[in-house]
Amino acid sequence: MKKGTIRRMTKEDIDMVYEIEVLSFSVPWSRESFEYEAQNESAIYYVYEEDGRVWGFAGMHHIVDEGHITNIAVHPQKRGQGIGKLLLSALISYAKENGLVGLTLEVRSKNHVAISLYKSFGFVQEGIRKNYYSDPPDDAIIMWLWL
Numbered sequence: 404m405k406k407g408t409i410r411r412m413t414k415e416d417i418d419m420v421y422e423i424e425v426l427s428f429s430v431p432w433s434r435e436s437f438e439y440e441a442q443n444e445s446a447i448y449y450v451y452e453e454d455g456r457v458w459g460f461a462g463m464h465h466i467v468d469e470g471h472i473t474n475i476a477v478h479p480q481k482r483g484q485g486i487g488k489l490l491l492s493a494l495i496s497y498a499k500e501n502g503l504v505g506l507t508l509e510v511r512s513k514n515h516v517a518i519s520l521y522k523s524f525g526f527v528q529e530g531i532r533k534n535y536y537s538d539p540p541d542d543a544i545i546m547w548l549w550l
Contacts (some may be wrong), residue, residue, distance in 0.1 A: 407453030409484075409493045412460060415442045416450050419457035427476035429538045440473075449493040451477070451486045463492035463497075463506065470498045472508035475517070486519055495524065498550055505550055509543035510534055521546050 412420065417437045428526040440446040440462060453525045456546070463470045472494060476540035477486045496505050509532065510517050526546040535543035 407451050407458065407491055409451055411447050412441060412448035412450045412462075414438065416457050416460075417441060420460045423476050423478050424456070424474070425462060428474075430525075430536075432474070446473075447494070447497055449490055449497075451490055451526055453481075456477065459486040459490055461487075461494055463494050464500065465497075465503070468502065468504045470494065470503050470506040472506055487517075488523075491520065493522060494550075495548070504550060507546045508546055509535060510542050510546060512542040517545075518544065521548075524548060 420437055421431075421434045424437070440448060443464075445465050446462060446463055448462040450457045453526060458481045459475075460473070461475040463472045473496065475487055475490055477484075477490075495506065506526075507529075508521065508526070510521065510532070526548045529547045529548055530545040532543040532545060534540060
C-alpha cells in the first residue's frame, strides 16, 4: 500500500488541492470555493500527502445525520494506485465515527472507474438526474451507502 498519509485538509493545502481539481474536472470548482470549504464547519475534507505534497483529496458535507460527498480527485500522475480508495475509506470512517446513517453522492454516468470504486464500498444506485452535468453533457447517477 502507499507510504503517504491521509489527514484533514488545511488552508495551506488549497493550492495543491486546486491544482488537482483543475487537472481532474472539466468544470472545476474555484479556488475560492476551497477556501470557503476549509472554513466551513460542515465540510469534511481529507488529503493524501506523500513526500510533502498533496496528491489527492476527498470532501463531503456533514448534514444532520447524512453525508454528501462533494468530490474525490487524485492527481493524474498517481491515479490507479489506491489513493482514491484510501480517501473514500477516510470519509466512510468519519461517517461511522460520527453516527451518520448514510453517505450520498452524484457521479457522471460515464465515469465507470468512479462508479466501480463506489460499488466496491457498497454504494448502490438510487436514482438518476438527467442532464445534470455540462461540458460534456451527462446524467448524474445518485448513489447511497447506508451505514
